[in-house]
Amino acid sequence: MTVQNRQIEVLRYDPERDETPRFETFTVPCKEEWVVLDALTYIKDELDPSLTFRWSCHMAVCGSCGMQVDNKPTLSCKAFVRDYGEKIRVEPLANFPIERDLVISQDDFMEKLQRGRPWIIPEQKREVEDGPYVQTPMQLDDIKEHTMCINCLLCYAACPVYALERDFVGPAALTLMYRYNADSRDAGWDERREVFAGHGGVWECSFVGACSDVCPKHVEPATAIQKGKMDSAVDYFTRFLMPGGGK
Amino acid sequence: MQVVETDVAVIGAGGAGLRAAIAVAETAPDLDVAVVSKVLPMRSHTVAAEGGAAGVIRGEDSLDAHFDDTVSGGDWLCDQDAVELFVEDAPKQLTRLEHWGCPWSRTPEGGVNTRPFGGMKIERTWFAADKSGFHILHTLFQTSLKYPSIKRFDEFFSAELLVDEGRVAGVVAIEVRTGEIWCFKAKSVIIASGGAGKVYPFTTNGAIKTGDGMAMAYRAGVPLKDMEFVQYHPTGLPGTGILLTEGCRGEGGYLTNKHGYRYLQDYGLGPPEPSPRKKAMELGPRDRLSQAFWHEMQKGNTIDTPYGEAINLDLRHLGEDKINERLPFVRDLATSYMRADPVHVPVPVRPVVHYMMGGIHTDIDARTSIEGLFAAGECAAVSINGANRLGSNSLTELLVFGDRAGKHAAQFAREAAPADNAARIDAQAEDCARKIENIYAREERKESTAELRRTMADAMEEGCGIYRDEGRIRSTCETLADLRHRLPGTALKDKSKVFNTDLLSILELENMLEVAESLAHSAYARSESRGSHQRLDHTGRDDDTFLKHSMAHYRGDQAPEIGYLDVVITKSPPGERLYGGAADAKAQKVEAAE
Structure with missing residues (x-):
């Protein structure tokens, strides 16, 4: 196991003490197999217990530890130090208010997630005695990749639209709405229409695709949003242009 | 201090906590539910479970077969009334989850697919590729959003239960983002805070799994049951x-x-x-x-x-x-x-x-010995897992017993007579707030939190690992007592109120040391080998003495007192655990005899 000293340059900000954020650099003896998160826990345990960041699973599934690593939205538990230079810069995720050091406020996302009604809205109530729905592997494939979102918010940090337009529901929340709309068990399109396709919805997306580029779970939010635009166009057409609203 | 009055407070927003909250909201929509969790729900460690959740669904399978596999897998330390109830409710709970949108892997015909799992005789493990826990957690979280009576308090660290005259009255928590102390006054409380794998140095468990709920219940007087049974995932x-x-x-x-x-x-x-x-x-x-x-x-x-x-x-x-x-x-x-x-x-x-079979002692309705206090999930021991849990039973356990905890907590909240103890409860909450202020006030940092944590974890691996013996367990007990003694020598380098994880790590370490001590002393007292508890100095299973649950009782600064409770046997008398060819040979012999 080779050990190499690296300079970890971390953004620090404590609202009780600091007027503005500042950078602090720590020298960390990094083992070859370490991820950036390991370097941060080393700093916290050995050098400065006040360094503040979120983490838990250390296996890229809980979504806690998203940060800007060398200016790119990244899960720090899957960012291997060997893939970076001798100096690594770590900052909180872009486009979010900073609570402290590397911790951002996730309130805006949580509110948007809820607004999207991300739960099954069935055609009619189904009882346990009715057994599971039939859903073929092909029907599952329609939604599968879009169910993989861990809510790590890297896509919001990468999204140029969200950077400018706070009303934009954003990649992860829209993808989740698409995932439910496209689920063979769901009939909730009408209830989600306004959030999904109205102001702040899919039509705000300029299809840069940065969300899909940074997504650590290959959720393909850009694809979901484009498919959502098509669904919304078809919905509009059937409701307003077809005789009888397409019914 | 902020005060929230609610009907039911749920500590923890993983699989069991969310399932419990949904159960309250569905059966008693008029009751308020406060879900108090130290992390956002989707960060809870249920998220990391991979393989799947067990429940009988195939025609050739039976509830009896699931029961037999679970009880023999647990080396007959399971409470069989709880296992009977568990296997019966399992398919229903998994079906509910399917209705809520869980993307279970499918058969070509569109049915729910199952895969074989360790110690299970028939394929009965429902799976969503190899992210079953992730999908279960997100399905429960997203579903929970539709109930207006569920109010979440994300990133609130629960510090102490409020208990008066044998009855729960709520929980005191720290709002992590502000450092402010909140008092949740509740008629009933459900602990669903997960396990404590972080008392060991090498674990699949996430950083958050520090046994907070177990320790809180233990300090409040609820025994921790069967703590010596720790699952090493192979x-x-x-x-x-x-x-x-x-x-x-x-x-x-x-x-x-x-x-x-x-x-x-x-x-x-x-x-x-x-x-x-x-x-x-x-x-x-x-x-x-x-x-x-x-x-x-x-x-x-x-x-x-x-x-x-x-x-x-x-x-x-x-x-x-x-x-x-x-x-x-x-x-x-x-x-x-x-x-x-x-x-x-x-x-x-x-x-x-990987997993703690032991935990907060509850009955089959998730009740603890404190009135109005319930527990479910890994933090609890019902016990369906006995001395060794079978893989894929625990995700189902979250649902079956989370649901039961929710229903019974709702019923308790509705029916319990009002308690006349406001002044005493307020005083308890003030005590807890003062304890935290005192940690802030400690001047000299004589001990490093990280160093104490490392020493604890290494001692646990050394004395309470896969194989154990009296001498090494005793030495671990001594180390833990010493660490508890040294804990007040820690102090904060970080004095900020905002998102102070330095403070949380001291509180978590206190919780872990108490849980670790209950574990080590239970292991010391059990001089037999059963399931995951293997003693090199007592290699056989001793049903005459130890067909019993260990019950660790908190005694303040002293080591815990270990008592015992009979195992519930309904239909499966203790037998030999056989696998592979030996099991087949035995089955043939039984068939021939019949």
Whole structure:
């Protein structure tokens, strides 16, 4: 196991003490197999217990530890130090208010997630005695990749639209709405229409695709949003242009 | 101090906590539910479960078969009334989850697919590829959003229960973002805060799993049950402890030693066959497999890696397509963290602390000995897992007993007479707030929190690992007592109120030390070998003395007192645990005799 000293340059900000954020650099003896998160826990345990960041699973599934690593939205538990230079810069995720050091406020996302009604809205109530729905592997494939979102918010940090337009529901929340709309068990399109396709919805997306580029779970939010635009166009057409609203 | 008045408070927003909250909202929509969690719901460790959730669904399967597998898998330390109820409710709970949108993997006809799992006689593990826990957690979280009566308090660290005259009155918590103290006054409280794998140095568990709820209940006077039973999962990545699901073996993976030999055939699990055979070889129970690793290591048959001894998990013969369909996360994890792509090379793995069979003592309705206080999930011991949990029973347990906890807590909140204790409860809450202020006020930092934590974890591995003996357990008990004594020597370097994780790590360490002490003393007192608790100095199972649950009672600064409680036996008298060919031979003998 080779050990190499690296300079970890971390953004620090404590609202009780600091007027503005500042950078602090720590020298960390990094083992070859370490991820950036390991370097941060080393700093916290050995050098400065006040360094503040979120983490838990250390296996890229809980979504806690998203940060800007060398200016790119990244899960720090899957960012291997060997893939970076001798100096690594770590900052909180872009486009979010900073609570402290590397911790951002996730309130805006949580509110948007809820607004999207991300739960099954069935055609009619189904009882346990009715057994599971039939859903073929092909029907599952329609939604599968879009169910993989861990809510790590890297896509919001990468999204140029969200950077400018706070009303934009954003990649992860829209993808989740698409995932439910496209689920063979769901009939909730009408209830989600306004959030999904109205102001702040899919039509705000300029299809840069940065969300899909940074997504650590290959959720393909850009694809979901484009498919959502098509669904919304078809919905509009059937409701307003077809005789009888397409019914 | 902020005060919230609610009907039911739920501590923890993982699988059990969310299921409990939904149960309250569905059965009693007029009751308020406050879900108090130290992390956002989707960060809870349910998220990391991979393999799946057990529930009888196939025509050739039966509730009796699930019952028998669970009870013998638990080495007869399970309460059989709880297991009967569990297997019966399991398929219903999994079906509910399906209705709520869980993307279970499917058969070609569109039914729910199942896979084989360790110690299970028939394929009854429902799975969503190899991210079953992730999908269950997100489905529950998203579903919970539709109930207006559920109010979440995310990133609130629960510090102490409020209990007066044997009845719960709420919980005191720290709002992490502001450092402010909140008092949740509740008619009933459900603890669903997960396990405590972080008392060990090498674990699949996330950083958050520090036994907070267990310790809170323990301090309040509820015994911790069967704490000595700790599950080592046989296949974690060396170094990081990242879990590679038992589903790898369910799909047909082999475990081989440094000679490429499927060594499990030497440990009563053979004969080896090319394709997976249920309850044999790689599909034996986790305790047996982890113990076999230890023996292989003693024999010098393990592989020396930079991160300790290992054996190989070989998936190559499954082929790329099957690995991609059924085990995509495993492929990603092994390739990223171990630089071993299982399509092309065997992956080194070793046993790793994974799950606590023990926990807060509850009855089959999730009730504790404190009125109005309930517990469910890994933090609780009902007990369906006995001395060794079968893989894929715990995700189902979250649902079955989370639901029961919610329903019974709702009923209690509705029916309980009002208590006239406001002044005493307020005083307790003030005491808790003062305790936290006192930590802020400590001037001199004589001890490092990280150093104490490391010493604790190393002592636990040394004395309470896969194999144990009296001398090493005693030495661990001594180390833990010393650490508890040194804990007040810690102090904060970070004095900020905002998101103070330095403070939380001291509170978490206090919780872990108490849980660890209950574990070590329970292990010391149980001078027999059963399931995951293996004593080199007492190698046999001793039903005459120890067909009993250990009950660890908190005694302040003193070591815990260990008592015992009879196991509930309804229909399966204790027998011999047999797997592989030995089980077949016994079954044939029984058939011939009949």
